[in-house]
Amino acid sequence: MIVEILLLLLGLSLVVFGAEILVDGASSLARKAGISEFVIGLTIVGMGTSAPEMVVSFLGAIEGNADIAIGNVIGSNIFNTLLILGVTAMILPMAVTEENRRKDIPVNIVITLLLILLGMSGTIFGIGDNKLSRIDGGILVACFIAYMVQAFIQGRKNANPEAAEGEVVRPIWLALLMIAGGLAGLIFGGRFFVNSATAIAQMLGVSDKFIAITILAGGTSMPELVTCIVAAAKKKGQLALGNILGSNIFNILLILGGSALITPLSMSDVSWVDLGVLMLSAIIIWGATITGEKNKIDRADGFAFLCIEAAYMAWLFIKL
Secondary structure: OHHHHHHHHHHHHHHHHHHHHHHHHHHHHHHOOOOHHHHHHHHHHHHHHHHHHHHHHHHHHHHHEEEEEEEEHHHHHHHHHHHHHHHHHHHHEEEEHHHHHHHHHHHHHHHHHHHHHHHHHHHHHHHOOEEHHHHHOOOOOOOHHHHHHHHHHHHHHHHOOOOOOOOOOOOHHHHHHHHHHHHHHHHHHHEEEEEHHHHHHOOOOHHHHHHHHHHHHHEEEEEHHHHHHHHHHHHHOOHHHHHHHHHHHHHHHHHHHHHHHHHOOOOOOHHHHHHHHHHHHHHHHHHHHHOOOOOOHHHHHHHHHHHHHHHHHHHHHHOO
């Protein structure tokens, strides 16, 4: 037990330290490269923190286990938005730019809808089976490439090269090194944390059902959670928002798209409640920007996100 507790603390320390240097490195890279913090969060940080989901889903696809690939991404996207964005907004209300509200957030909605339409085509349109075929996977990956190219072009237009007061801007080589080191800390620290927390829970006699719903379900999203909390604490709301949107888009377009190219992914076991909450989690971000404090995801929005997440987790626990 003592060894597991020490590994738990080591994992948590690695995750927090990794998030710290990742956020600082990403911010410095944005300043030096002339790209907005939002786009850095959307691309490098978002894709980096989604590495655990990518590994789990690709391995699931290679082994022919579609349930792992599909369930991992759907669960992660819901967790990212409702819990992580909810917690982040409770810490620091996030300003949303006109570009975010007009393009980036709607793109997340459209991509989520595209996943449902392609994956559930048998039920919705009466065409084929409820699965993501290799053609569907190719469509998703092509959309990912197009969106990333467009994001970098737009990010250069919206860049803010001026550093905030007290902010230290590192050279590009050091910023890249910090990003790589931060991502490594997040991924390995998260793995230590999840493995040791699971072992401790088993020693205490906690049921496998509860472990699956809590520790394992949130484990692959831990990098996003800590990165967003640290970004919020450093008053870098755009980096946090970009991280969540980037992670969600990356999960659907590249991870599920790439997994479907490896092997078609059946969605026949995915419930409409899961898909409904997934769609709601995408729409609610846009809704938050036009209600209450407009162009801002405030604490009231964050609280609403957390309440929906709690209700969904309760439903999952009951259904298991």
